[in-house]
Amino acid sequence: MSVEEALASLSHLPYQDLGFARVDHHRALRQGFPEVILAQGKSPEQVAAIAQSLAAHSDRLLVTRADPTCYQVVREALPEATYHAIARAIILNRSAGELRPGVVVLCGGTADIPVAEEAALTAELLGSAVVRLYDVGIAGLHRLLEHLSTLRAARALVAVAGMEGALPSAVGGLVAAPVIAVPTSIGYGASFGGLAALLAMLNSCAAGVAVVNIDNGFGAGYLAGLINRRPD
Amino acid sequence: MSVEEALASLSHLPYQDLGFARVDHHRALRQGFPEVILAQGKSPEQVAAIAQSLAAHSDRLLVTRADPTCYQVVREALPEATYHAIARAIILNRSAGELRPGVVVLCGGTADIPVAEEAALTAELLGSAVVRLYDVGIAGLHRLLEHLSTLRAARALVAVAGMEGALPSAVGGLVAAPVIAVPTSIGYGASFGGLAALLAMLNSCAAGVAVVNIDNGFGAGYLAGLINRRPD
Amino acid sequence: MSVEEALASLSHLPYQDLGFARVDHHRALRQGFPEVILAQGKSPEQVAAIAQSLAAHSDRLLVTRADPTCYQVVREALPEATYHAIARAIILNRSAGELRPGVVVLCGGTADIPVAEEAALTAELLGSAVVRLYDVGIAGLHRLLEHLSTLRAARALVAVAGMEGALPSAVGGLVAAPVIAVPTSIGYGASFGGLAALLAMLNSCAAGVAVVNIDNGFGAGYLAGLINRRPD
Amino acid sequence: MSVEEALASLSHLPYQDLGFARVDHHRALRQGFPEVILAQGKSPEQVAAIAQSLAAHSDRLLVTRADPTCYQVVREALPEATYHAIARAIILNRSAGELRPGVVVLCGGTADIPVAEEAALTAELLGSAVVRLYDVGIAGLHRLLEHLSTLRAARALVAVAGMEGALPSAVGGLVAAPVIAVPTSIGYGASFGGLAALLAMLNSCAAGVAVVNIDNGFGAGYLAGLINRRPD
């Protein structure tokens, strides 16, 4: 088989061309979860069309950063879909599997909850049961330390924080499991839209910490879900 | 006592779990002042619930960055609370102690006044009497130098400035007491939202100057109040 | 038990005070791996003293960013320790366990190999067998795609790349396991010391990717090792 | 001829002074295409006046970054002009030449389509036939590789991508023709308004890639059009 033939043969992978989007139905096979739709930058109609195309081939669906207007349009196409207003997520879940314990999602302050919820919902959609510990920032360490046994029982943790972004380092020093750190854009002035927290988390002196994009609760929940999957 | 027991025992510190927030009633004991509520990023209802919880255990309360809508909701829960529109602060003060002189709050220009007022109100809430010297920027040095004896009598000073942020250096060269510098986001273009003033203040050639976050009048007033406290 | 007693009781956790360092012997218990020594910023004598203290309580030891001079001093204190020049790592491993397959470390170019090796050695020290795939950057996709079955068999992958940092996204789109991305400082001009690759990786459109600090091969290898651990 | 006379003689080049603009009618002669109007920062009336002045001397016209209001005003002055809402472009094309094949415009995701369309329309206005390949981001490589023969047949390619901006590198490794990379502001958090994609593209490890400004579809389409022109 020649090189040209080999490359050309890749064209047979299944995807659906909607004109404005190529819906990758192969992803669920390849990666165990269907394509996730980032609503931001797409029209509600585009989101609904992609969602409908995906839902025809998969038992689960996730749309992130969706506002209520977007949900109205999606619901018409997919009446089963539900909307989680705090996390701005549209979710469809027809899978009946039991949730596997092992994921803890923490956040530093009340204002970080939307991002933390996006992470928690995503991990749940991937099959994990999630313990939520919110408003446990490091300026009141006893609120965090109270839950030490919960933290240590986790197989994967998501630590969400804005401002100085120190929560992942404090958590990372207490547990043996991986910590996925999520900086948020919560703060003002020299927070620079979450840059301060992002840099802090990248420089964490605790081993076992990795970082996702600012406000990317989805990415962190997805990783925690992957790590907590059942052993093969 | 084992390590596990020791860490677990920290769970007995008093805080109240509101679901979206863990109100740290221990802080007033530990730090001499109850938790301060940053309204930004919280719903008015969340602010009001936290405020009510705190007010049940403390004689003073401070909410920063609160808009009038937030105050309307808080006032229903706490009719005693007052609103300082310029500083965007909600304050409740049932303490009757006399204010201790020693704090001076300066600002460079008229547009810096909201941040300066936040600092002054905070220091007052901590028990200090505050002298305000506003619009004393360094382009008209005589306006500042007129008050030299006032400056020199202070035990702690707060210097608030936007644009080139030079006020703390000028003040720091004139006095022996600590100067807390507050950069503001006042300016345009290469001010970059207060970055120029922040960097200038961090590089102050005057000894005795420390810096807080851009527009963080609260933080500066809090520090000045701490420094000016009665000797033990 | 009062709050004060609770906090004070934490002082009984085991660590050794060397004057310039407090060696945390409790960490191996708490986190499953002893403290890792970052040689940068410490004198060779300080590194050797900390290493000796740790080696007295643990069967494994890792020193990162160690130059040959540092190794000379450490070897006198710990003759068993070996030096991996490319990764600039000092390693001592007395554990006899079999390595568990499941980790793949990839890098984009020849110049990224030192960082990739630091990741691979770390994952090995945590008990994983590591497959190395070097110089598989996306400008020659066939070099990467050749190893597709190896990639898909992994439980955790480390993708190391400088310049535009696109390797993790390409890998992340092909596999179902977590991908730990490591930006390197390889590049010039608008690479800005690895900032370009760092930002690219944080913005990866592939799900399942998290990022560690620039050139932090250790951090990525540590995480991959944690993820690949035997199920409890 | 003296220096002064030489410099002064340049004043005879044809342009029309509208008061707020000097319309450069010489440009079509000098550069083969009339001045392009950037609507942003100009009033609709200013745009319309410049457009009318240009249309009196040229058979083609392009206005970029025009909102519908701007188009309403331009249409009154130039009823022939059409509006392309997705690309926010106003176009007038009286030339009858056949389009020359050779330009491919790709984009990574649905949200990048407005910028890609601006590029495609511009290249068409310069006389090229354009093949559009949208939503072929690198997290699903088979969607890109399917079109390998189309890519390889191109004389110039435009690769538009936000987020990590990796598409141009992947394309650049597959083809022999120049690739003009366009970073977009699509993304959030550490995308920093397109900075991440911009830096990634500037650091591309593929040879044959050059970059234009963030969201500058026009600039890329213009270059692709120039490269694809008929040989002299």
Add this chain to the structure above:
Amino acid sequence: MSVEEALASLSHLPYQDLGFARVDHHRALRQGFPEVILAQGKSPEQVAAIAQSLAAHSDRLLVTRADPTCYQVVREALPEATYHAIARAIILNRSAGELRPGVVVLCGGTADIPVAEEAALTAELLGSAVVRLYDVGIAGLHRLLEHLSTLRAARALVAVAGMEGALPSAVGGLVAAPVIAVPTSIGYGASFGGLAALLAMLNSCAAGVAVVNIDNGFGAGYLAGLINRRPD
């Protein structure tokens, strides 16, 4: 008295003009401590001359960022001066007063010790007794919490940390006294020379924290010394 006369009269304040420097002998009167010499950017001969001029009028002297060569030259002019190699400080102290307890200097890691020592020596020179707590970073919280009673007894604390710079927030949540935070340039990659730690500290969620320039141990020690001075 006219304005011109008033401004002119300021010329009578005492300083000594060395040609390359104007030594401000009035500062000790005005601010309670003589001018401090920043050796960086000055020749050893310039430093020695300024030091000699100051020592003729004051009982204390501090030179910061002095390398051993600089000290050799200063010692010839001032044989009493001593050199503190770790802190790179030259000190002359003829004052006999007893040191007043109340200052605690902490640092996160071994590599931060030079900056912490500069802070401690400065505070001592201002008359404070200093308790040093080094290598108490937040990845091993028990090392910090062990000293809780020491922390709570302080009137002023200096918290020095590089990397993610989280130490001041953790300390600030435990104590009632002011915390002066010093970011250090310790770290690599996305530490960006201390920028990560600086931003984290500016965004501290703990009240009572102010920040000085990166690596500015002197500035922090000076402030702590001021705050801890005897009540008037």
Add this chain to the structure above:
Amino acid sequence: MSVEEALASLSHLPYQDLGFARVDHHRALRQGFPEVILAQGKSPEQVAAIAQSLAAHSDRLLVTRADPTCYQVVREALPEATYHAIARAIILNRSAGELRPGVVVLCGGTADIPVAEEAALTAELLGSAVVRLYDVGIAGLHRLLEHLSTLRAARALVAVAGMEGALPSAVGGLVAAPVIAVPTSIGYGASFGGLAALLAMLNSCAAGVAVVNIDNGFGAGYLAGLINRRPD
């Protein structure tokens, strides 16, 4: 006279304390022009009060960055004041002196005109006659070179440009008089709000160029006016 007396005597300089502002009536004496009011960040009422105070002592007045609402309030206090909508400037000019020729204000594009007009109006208020050359950007050099004799006759030039900010360098290479460069925030993407133009102008390879803040037409016009003043 003691130091304290000298500094205190500065308090006799004339200014008027409005509570929120200290109007510096001495400035007109000291600097030849009364204080200029930056409306941004002040309420219309504050602007009007300051304007009224200044107008009582001076024959000229300038308010910059004033929106129409602000002007409505000012006009009630000062009916003589006029509003220049494009430049967003409020001006009062009772001086009858003849304007001295010598200032040229250039801008690169139509969208830069508001900043250029602010510069031109300011220079006129300082007594200069101003020649305006707008839309003479370097992509059409003949539009600039046509006016070479005008450029060379100037005693001071203001060159306003956004985007790549190259105009000052081109002008600076043609004339012998000082060129004040004004970067504007016109542009998009990697213009970063005028940063690109600002950096370009600071790095100008032409001698005789100095730069003011982004969009600071006032500052440039003021300097040009100062330079063009009648010889003493």
Add this chain to the structure above:
Amino acid sequence: MSVEEALASLSHLPYQDLGFARVDHHRALRQGFPEVILAQGKSPEQVAAIAQSLAAHSDRLLVTRADPTCYQVVREALPEATYHAIARAIILNRSAGELRPGVVVLCGGTADIPVAEEAALTAELLGSAVVRLYDVGIAGLHRLLEHLSTLRAARALVAVAGMEGALPSAVGGLVAAPVIAVPTSIGYGASFGGLAALLAMLNSCAAGVAVVNIDNGFGAGYLAGLINRRPD
């Protein structure tokens, strides 16, 4: 053919695995030019081994950013290779084809010549004859304009400049052919290592300009060579 088979078949593309590098011999077929070796970050021995491997399959070879030591090692393996010291390039060229006119390489100042030479040598290696116009910066426009007919005759231009980076805009306004802009790191202060020139070029108001990485003469010469290739 299944997806798995299709992807796996890509493994048959020809490359040579040297352990530390996978030499892509397919690239010359795919892209018309063999892999170019970036010496920076590789040991001389690695460079020599890759060069030898490539030279066995291709008639041309280019090593960029090679220092003389590197060349010494390469020459032993490939005695035909020549070294261009100013451009720091190692070149081997066994092709006998005539050079096709059409490329012009310009630079702003003498210090930009090394980058310009790298561009010129690369374009020559791709088969183009190159006209060099050095030190034609815009502060002396007549030096550039003298060569107007040469500029207009080009099919592709490379404009190299540091400092304010204005040369590409000036050139881009004069010609109809594509201009590849190369910012250099020449400059100081606010040049920030070439960032100022990079941003300026990205914001060029001239159409037909694209940009490569700072100091990337190779990339620009490569693109110019591609554009100037013989029509198919």
Add this chain to the structure above:
Amino acid sequence: MSVEEALASLSHLPYQDLGFARVDHHRALRQGFPEVILAQGKSPEQVAAIAQSLAAHSDRLLVTRADPTCYQVVREALPEATYHAIARAIILNRSAGELRPGVVVLCGGTADIPVAEEAALTAELLGSAVVRLYDVGIAGLHRLLEHLSTLRAARALVAVAGMEGALPSAVGGLVAAPVIAVPTSIGYGASFGGLAALLAMLNSCAAGVAVVNIDNGFGAGYLAGLINRRPD
């Protein structure tokens, strides 16, 4: 005369092509001062050749940023040239005109003197007598205010400062003449190589201040010299 002829005629301006440089002998006529040589980035031999070419047509010569080695080579070609080691400037001055008073050069600290000297020497070469006021930073205002009458007598001032860069604002508030501000790279940490001072100066609240590049003493001295020239 046609456009082509007009542009072509510019080729007759006098310059000398040295191969690596085009020496612009027309500049002295056009701008009143010959081309200034920036030694940085040029070999000593290149500097010497350019200097010799210029000195053949002009009575004055300035080379900036020249190290002693460069001077050795230049002196062989031009024995008259002198070297100013602090300012790193090579100067040749055969003009006999009397210096015109009117320029004051100030700097904030001893470490800023090299930049200040470069400014002063440049202004002297342009024909101005210069008063130097060094080490007059704003942390000791009386050192500056002592010279108030000197400041007010100046026609142009150069204010050089590193760290927080506040000197130009303080000076600008005291005088009526233009102030050219020069940020220096003196400082550490958050000075970011002079960025802090640069931003501060660009945001100066004093009118009449313009800024040149970091450490660009030459540029400031040149401007001050232009402003202080004899009235025509």
